[in-house]
Amino acid sequence: MQVVYTPIHLAHDIDTETFMGVGVPANEVTERAERIRGALLADGGFTLTAPTEHGEAPVTAVHDPGLVRFLEVAWSETRAQNIPRAFLSADTYPNRSMFEGMSAEAVARLVREPRQIGGRAGFWGLDSAAPLVAGTYVAARGAVDVALTAVDLVLGGAGVGAAYGLCRPPGHHAARSMYGGYCFFNNAAIAAQAIVDATGERVAILDVDYHHGNGSQQIFWRRGDVRYVSIHADPDRQYPYFLGRADETGEGEGAGENLNIPLRAGVTDDEYLAAVDRACDALAAVPGSVVVVSLGFDTYGLDPIGDFALTTAVYHEVGRRVAGLGRRLVILQEGGYHRPSLGENARAWLRGAEGREFDPLPSGGFGAGGSVVA
């Protein structure tokens, strides 16, 4: 399988994030992508491919151009406004209750982007969980190019059944006009839109990250041509808290096209596979030849921010079952924060999708010492 990778992601170099207002060591770090790259190279069955530049048009096909402009200048503006800090993160957001009692027309007129950079970050941001640094914009655009190059490989007519885009930063929390949750541009949504545009077919997105992909859901909420199916932690206990429940099914032409499968804490491999089967039924019902997979490994039992109990073996089986749909697959990396296991979990999933056997490294072999890291 071809793996689209670019070292441009290294520019988004984060060492601190905030959790409930307190600075903590960052989870979404450069090492994540390097671990995965190292494990796939060590496997010998994967080929690394550099992305090609696709320009801004596919980004603004999904995102508000104002969000793109903000992210492009956010760091230089932070510097220009003499704000002495290592990363930009907002602390004031336009909470819905700020406008309670006002008409929709008044809200549309009154809620506008302020001039101060912290206010602008609050205007475009969902939360303080997406620290922005000097290289964030270029890395986020690089991740989009990774996703679109994976699309090109799969649509290219060379009989490629699946391609994996090692996207970093991830994307599925980014909505049309909003970044957040470590995500800046929604790589999977941009890929799905590009597939719709290129093929005229309906497209399905399968999101198996631990978190609900609120951005992907929002972007396609009223769309009949892109079905969004997500298996994730119940938002009653987990980020993004305000979306991801089972009764969110879409509206208008998108009515019935959104399927959320929220799961309890401690979910086991067998319970998870039952959810995967349910999701696959919903994907198989979509006419079309391509499925976009938002692939996260924060479902892993040892993940520091998740609470599922999945093992490496189940990823191989999930990959196998998703490939069993018989669709072409554009597989894009989202989350996953237990760094020592990331490479092995990705390798297992992708081998399953390719129909290769589960071939775990000898026990303990995924390298507390980081031996697979290039």
Ligand SMILES: [Zn+2]
């Ligand atoms: Zn996640």
